[in-house]
Amino acid sequence: MPELPEIICRAREMNEALVGRTVRSIEALQPKCLNVPVEKFREGLTGAKLLGVTHRGKWLFVETSRGHLLINMGMGGEILLVPQDGLPEKWRVRFDLDGDETLTINFWWFGNTHFVAPGELGEHEMTAKLGPNALDLSSEEFAQRLTGRRGRIKSFLLDQSKIAGIGNAYVHDILFAAKLHPLRTIPTLEAADIERLYGAIRTELQRSIDAGGAWYEVGLNGGRGGFTADDLVIGYREGKPCPECGTTIEKIKTGSTSGFICPTCQVPP
């Protein structure tokens, strides 16, 4: 559930706190979240110097002197920087750093911590297929990526190979801000619809970035983001009035996920 705003904030924090540090030792309690055997993972990154942290979609890219550490937090969890004698109760992978601190990674479901050897980033399939970051493309590129598609607009926004970084938490407010129903199909969109949608993506994600990300995720020091449930306009507000027109907000099925809409502002297809 960390989506682009949380990943951007996490990358920023990690750059401030981790660059220049060296990995002394590694423990991995859950081999299933790795892409290589535990021994290979430990050998690969032990002794590595951390050089910088970037992001692509919901993935964090930690560049090191010995290759990349790629992290995907799945449906939520914590990356914490703690003293070595103050480990959190739960962690799945742990990097002991110089300076008696430890970077612990925990996710409560479906996370990944992958090792990619130097020069082999292009062979990492899970990240190689990602589309451009949702905030890193122009409105022309966005429109171009929509042309020829036939599916529903919400499916497109959530498809990480088309555009990377939007998940099922922010997509409700993005679609509401663009006045588009999630089940609208792409061929029915006018140029003005696409332009509004492009603007809505930027505005809605930026609102959360400015607040430090969502309240349900924590940073390296355990502090929560400042973007709270009250900042959501329509997502998860089933039964409450639409702030634009007062119509009761509905929860609907949108494929295998659920969606939240104002049935007046977002006319069904």
Add this chain to the structure above:
DNA sequence: CAAGGTGTTGTCCA
């Protein structure tokens, strides 16, 4: 206290 829902991603199948 047990059941059901959930922010992610990949794969398989229609």
Add this chain to the structure above:
DNA sequence: ATGGACAACACCTT
């Protein structure tokens, strides 16, 4: 190309 079901087995709400 598109959508749905499902699997990965944690945590919270009902």
